[in-house]
Amino acid sequence: MKTSLASCLVVITLLGANRLGQAADPAHPDQPLVAPADALSRLKEGNARYTSGNLQHPGQTTERRAELTKSQHPFAIILSCSDSRVPPEIVFDEGLGDLFIVRVAGNVLNDEGLGSIEYGVEVLGARFIVVLGHSSCGAVDAAMKTVAAKGKAPGHIQSLVTAIKPVINSTPKADLETMTKANAKHVVDALRSSTPILKARVDSGEMKVIGGYYSLDTGAVTFLDEK
Ligand SMILES: [Zn+2]
Numbered sequence: 001m002k003t004s005l006a007s008c009l010v011v012i013t014l015l016g017a018n019r020l021g022q023a024a025d026p027a028h029p030d031q032p033l034v035a036p037a038d039a040l041s042r043l044k045e046g047n048a049r050y051t052s053g054n055l056q057h058p059g060q061t062t063e064r065r066a067e068l069t070k071s072q073h074p075f076a077i078i079l080s081c082s083d084s085r086v087p088p089e090i091v092f093d094e095g096l097g098d099l100f101i102v103r104v105a106g107n108v109l110n111d112e113g114l115g116s117i118e119y120g121v122e123v124l125g126a127r128f129i130v131v132l133g134h135s136s137c138g139a140v141d142a143a144m145k146t147v148a149a150k151g152k153a154p155g156h157i158q159s160l161v162t163a164i165k166p167v168i169n170s171t172p173k174a175d176l177e178t179m180t181k182a183n184a185k186h187v188v189d190a191l192r193s194s195t196p197i198l199k200a201r202v203d204s205g206e207m208k209v210i211g212g213y214y215s216l217d218t219g220a221v222t223f224l225d226e227k
Helices: 002-015 036-051 062-067 111-122 138-148 157-170 176-192 198-203
Strands: 028-032 076-080 099-103 128-134 208-214 221-224
Touching (some): 036 076, 036 128, 036 208, 076 111, 198 208
Parallel strands (some): 076 099
Antiparallel strands (some): 208 221
């Protein structure tokens, strides 16, 4: 594992970061990279199938499972909340090998999550990242209430409050939906400016990071700031 990861990184570093769109992934020359705009379209199409009740459940056959035993090439990375009502594979109607997912309550960014995302980009070749918040997010709600009460959440739950607190402080009097979207944008900004791996790819236009907001009521994902 270490050897193949190291050699992937060496190859990618040698070939540089200016590969766009359907250029071959040098780590896996048999696979084209999926351009950010194509990844966004695919997620929108999958979410539209989900909201209209026309799920296709792609990539969940025994054949697909067998195909993926040697490699994986997910086309998007999703950083989403742990909430049981927002499973990315279902809300985007995707299957095995399609999405590289980090889930943590409040879709906050920690070092392990960032390392996972960098792996999805650098080694697996994904070029589109979505930070997905959602309506009625208990983590954001609890953080807002804890900060308002100048209190402390029990156990390690406080670490989530600490992560969301800067957003609460910079978005005073916001309601839960506004705060949840601000929290997603805060994490988007952190990823876009993250060195040394992500920022260069975002700046070159090769990769995109955007926020999303999932409605528990309709099942629809609204993409935030689609620049
Ligand atoms: Zn949540």
